[in-house]
């Protein structure tokens with residue numbers, strides 16, 4: 443068992459700002475695979 447607050451081994455869903463494409467990755471994808479737009483981690487609060 444590991445006690446890590448930010449579990450980087452766990453995949454997170456990333457959503458494209460522009461087209462809404464969601465990809466599940468363990469690391470930030472950077473650009474959208476569909477439109478090369480910016481991705482955000484859906485687990486991260488928007489505020």
Ligand SMILES: [Zn+2]
Pocket residue numbers: 458459460461462463474475476477478479
């Ligand atoms: Zn996109």
